[in-house]
Amino acid sequence: MRKIGIAVLVSGGGTNLQALIDSIQKGEINGEIVIVISDRENAYALERARKHGIKSVYIHRNNCTENLISELKEANAGLVVLAGFLSILDRELIKAYEGRIINIHPSLIPAFCGKGFYGERVHKAAVEYGVKISGATAHFVDEGTDSGPVILQETVPVYADDTAETLAARVLKVEHRLLPEAVGLFCEGRLRIEGRKVIIAEKEV
Numbered sequence: 001m002r003k004i005g006i007a008v009l010v011s012g013g014g015t016n017l018q019a020l021i022d023s024i025q026k027g028e029i030n031g032e033i034v035i036v037i038s039d040r041e042n043a044y045a046l047e048r049a050r051k052h053g054i055k056s057v058y059i060h061r062n063n064c065t066e067n068l069i070s071e072l073k074e075a076n077a078g079l080v081v082l083a084g085f086l087s088i089l090d091r092e093l094i095k096a097y098e099g100r101i102i103n104i105h106p107s108l109i110p111a112f113c114g115k116g117f118y119g120e121r122v123h124k125a126a127v128e129y130g131v132k133i134s135g136a137t138a139h140f141v142d143e144g145t146d147s148g149p150v151i152l153q154e155t156v157p158v159y160a161d162d163t164a165e166t167l168a169a170r171v172l173k174v175e176h177r178l179l180p181e182a183v184g185l186f187c188e189g190r191l192r193i194e195g196r197k198v199i200i201a202e203k204e205v
Ligand code: GRF
Pocket: 010, 011, 012, 013, 014, 015, 016, 017, 045, 083, 084, 085, 104, 105, 106, 118, 119, 120, 172, 175
């Protein structure tokens, strides 16, 4: 099967990007990262890309959409991965890549997600609510915020003495497994969207 060109959109430290790079290097994903794009000029994720010889581009948040679309087309991206990307994608881009944009969110959607729920804020809300489990969700992106069809989820326990930081660290470990797994399934052509459901086809032997 032809390798899928993967564009990774980032805003921060890029540990999810690193997990993807590492998984590809282990031969677990039938794809290659063709470009890393950030809306933050000093995102360390851009440095991670440069270290691995991956094209890295900073796009100013003001004229994001048109530049994003042209960079993605030029890179011939077949899949867009949001790995800690903080800007909201424009409707035009989501339509252009419908069913080909995957996001990783650090909670069990539909809990603690949507407008304003990103990074530590997600874990602070979970700890303050007193939930007993949280986790991570890999999902397709639709025109809402964190509302697209769910691909994979995995839980983590939440302890009474947890802080947002201790929970974030526990969930991040899960993200680093879940995102590469979801991207790998996509690149093997094993994901089928049926309404709100994502059907995962058995691995062909
Ligand atoms: C993390 O909070 C992660 O939960 C979310 O994006 C943030 C940045 O992650 N997905 P990264 O280290 O930049 O990948």
